[in-house]
Amino acid sequence: MTNFEKLAELLFPNITKTPDYYEELYPQRNLPEGARVSRFSPSPTGYLHFGGLYAATAAKLNSTATNGRFYLRIEDTDKKREVEGGVSAIVDGLNYFGITTDEGVCGENEEKGSYGPYTQSKRVEIYQTFAKSLVLQGMAYPCFCSAEALDEIRAAQEQEDIKGYYGKYAKCRDLSFEEIKANIEAGKAWTLRLKSPGSVDGKIKFEDLIKGKIEMAENVIDIVLLKTDGVPTYHFAHAVDDHLMRTTHVIRGDEWIASVPLHIQLFKVLGFRPVKYAHIAPILKEDNGGKRKLSKRKDPEAAVSYYIEQGFPKESVSEYIFTILNSNFEDWRRANKDADLSSFPFNLKKMSVSGALFDMVKLLDVSKNVISTMKAEKVFALSYEWAKAYHPQLASLYEKDTERATAILNIDRENKKPRKDIAKWNDIPDYISYMYDETFTPCYELNGNATPQLAADVLEKYMDAVNLSDDKDTWFARIKELCEPLGCTANVKEFKQNPDAFRGHVGDVSTIIRVALTGRTNTPDLYSITALLGEETVKARLKAALKYYKEEA
Ligand code: GLU
Numbered sequence: 040m041t042n043f044e045k046l047a048e049l050l051f052p053n054i055t056k057t058p059d060y061y062e063e064l065y066p067q068r069n070l071p072e073g074a075r076v077s078r079f080s081p082s083p084t085g086y087l088h089f090g091g092l093y094a095a096t097a098a099k100l101n102s103t104a105t106n107g108r109f110y111l112r113i114e115d116t117d118k119k120r121e122v123e124g125g126v127s128a129i130v131d132g133l134n135y136f137g138i139t140t141d142e143g144v145c146g147e148n149e150e151k152g153s154y155g156p157y158t159q160s161k162r163v164e165i166y167q168t169f170a171k172s173l174v175l176q177g178m179a180y181p182c183f184c185s186a187e188a189l190d191e192i193r194a195a196q197e198q199e200d201i202k203g204y205y206g207k208y209a210k211c212r213d214l215s216f217e218e219i220k221a222n223i224e225a226g227k228a229w230t231l232r233l234k235s236p237g238s239v240d241g242k243i244k245f246e247d248l249i250k251g252k253i254e255m256a257e258n259v260i261d262i263v264l265l266k267t268d269g270v271p272t273y274h275f276a277h278a279v280d281d282h283l284m285r286t287t288h289v290i291r292g293d294e295w296i297a298s299v300p301l302h303i304q305l306f307k308v309l310g311f312r313p314v315k316y317a318h319i320a321p322i323l324k325e326d327n328g329g330k331r332k333l334s335k336r337k338d339p340e341a342a343v344s345y346y347i348e349q350g351f352p353k354e355s356v357s358e359y360i361f362t363i364l365n366s367n368f369e370d371w372r373r374a375n376k377d378a379d380l381s382s383f384p385f386n387l388k389k390m391s392v393s394g395a396l397f398d399m400v401k402l403l404d405v406s407k408n409v410i411s412t413m414k415a416e417k418v419f420a421l422s423y424e425w426a427k428a429y430h431p432q433l434a435s436l437y438e439k440d441t442e443r444a445t446a447i448l449n450i451d452r453e454n455k456k457p458r459k460d461i462a463k464w465n466d467i468p469d470y471i472s473y474m475y476d477e478t479f480t481p482c483y484e485l486n487g488n489a490t491p492q493l494a495a496d497v498l499e500k501y502m503d504a505v506n507l508s509d510d511k512d513t514w515f516a517r518i519k520e521l522c523e524p525l526g527c528t529a530n531v532k533e534f535k536q537n538p539d540a541f542r543g544h545v546g547d548v549s550t551i552i553r554v555a556l557t558g559r560t561n562t563p564d565l566y567s568i569t570a571l572l573g574e575e576t577v578k579a580r581l582k583a584a585l586k587y588y589k590e591e592a
Pocket residue numbers: 079080081082114277289290291292295
């Protein structure tokens with residue numbers, strides 16, 4: 040037995056498999072030429088960041104556009120970051136926004152696909168098998184340095200350009216087998232370190248699919264592969280997992296870009312074919328005239344759960360994500376108004392290098408557009424679903440008469456220029472509040488030429504004239520008929536030519552009726568509102584308003 044063989048047995052007595060076993064267990068994928076395999080691999084912190092959803096969308100599109108595979112891997116090697124139910128938060132968040140996976144984790148302790156387990160804590164034996172093989176090749180060694188010893192090294196490196204465990208600082212690199220054995224028999228804790236083959240002057244070049252060609256210094260640090268509990272670091276797990284899961288494209292946050300030289304080195308040392316990298320810059324937000332990262336700590340909208348709670352339909356959020364995902368999306372959308380998002384030719388190379396800007400106003404706008412194209416039945420169904428979870432009062436108003444609720448939501452919908460009042464389901468309670476006596480709050484403020492006296496006069500007459508069985512033209516004709524006897528004109532042009540000759544025009548008369556019935560000066564189609572309010576409510580509200588204006592006048 041060579042010393043490396045003896046060392047490998049000493050460190051990993053229970054590891055009996057070899058890398059070849061896993062290479063066979065997870066064969067090359069049988070996919071068409073050019074198919075890409077990507078993944079989303081968050082830690083189960085119980086929080087799905089908007090940037091995570093954005094990255095997951097990019098990774099999924101990268102796969103689907105090439106008939107590849109997209110999977111979810113859970114990176115739970117850092118138990119400190121894990122929270123109860125953390126996996127569900129991620130899976131549910133992705134599912135809600137339609138980021139479905141071909142394989143991988145699909146619930147707490149649930150997964151699908153033949154390249155698993157897809158949860159890192161269930162793969163420890165696999166990592167250790169590859170770790171053992173590195174020891175056998177003399178490419179990894181145990182390190183017994185305590186936290187204090189590492190602190191001392193750090194302190195001694197103040198003047199060094201390169202900081203870390205390398206060169207003369209790599210105290211355990213050249214321990215003899217006997218020394219190691221004695222340490223282990225003495226029960227000393229150890230980490231396993233890479234024996235980095237890098238040189239201080241070495242450079243590596245690689246092409247990042249988003250950022251372009253990059254040249255960096257080679258890795259010379261003997262980084263930790265396995266921690267003292269035998270669990271891998273992110274770096275080692277990344278190499279082993281993305282190799283064995285046959286990932287072709289690693290799409291991840293650009294906080295990892297500094298580690299690429301190390302990762303490329305790990306792939307080489309392990310004998311793996313390198314993957315392609317695409318590093319996504321963090322989502323930015325304008326703040327105080329500058330830009331900063333969308334922050335979990337400061338911005339509620341950083342959490343994907345925010346959009347669900349506020350009732351943004353997934354269609355809106357997806358549409359918005361596309362607008363910041365690829366610079367040419369909006370042009371494409373103008374040319375393909377009704378096309379499904381899945382037909383957009385997504386391209387990693389068209390992602391922002393410096394960071395996409397998150398803009399809530401734009402999202403609200405996009406969402407209003409998206410909702411304005413939905414049928415009332417869909418608006419009702421989705422907002423009812425939302426209300427059951429987040430707005431019980433709206434849900435119970437809906438339940439009084441679901442057909443009427445749908446009809447309310449249908450006002451000014453499905454015409455050439457549908458109104459764009461609703462950006463998210465939680466806009467609905469206010470938007471329709473006057474349609475229900477329970478939530479109607481009168482407000483008799485007028486605008487234009489309407490005065491309380493004119494209002495009193497108009498309402499007095501309109502009380503008698505209004506007839507809920509009128510069709511729209513007859514209804515409006517009656518309002519026009521009110522004008523002249525009250526000293527107003529039904530002709531706005533005429534009013535403009537000679538404003539002093541009239542008390543107001545038909546617009547003012549309509550406003551008075553609108554305000555009396557809804558408490559607002561701006562609403563969707565008043566005819567439909569009147570019809571849906573029903574005789575009793577219409578009469579009662581007109582009466583109350585008349586009383587108010589009479590007292591005011
Ligand atoms: N678990 C890593 C993170 O949450 C994932 C990075 C990657 O996608 O490789 O940052």
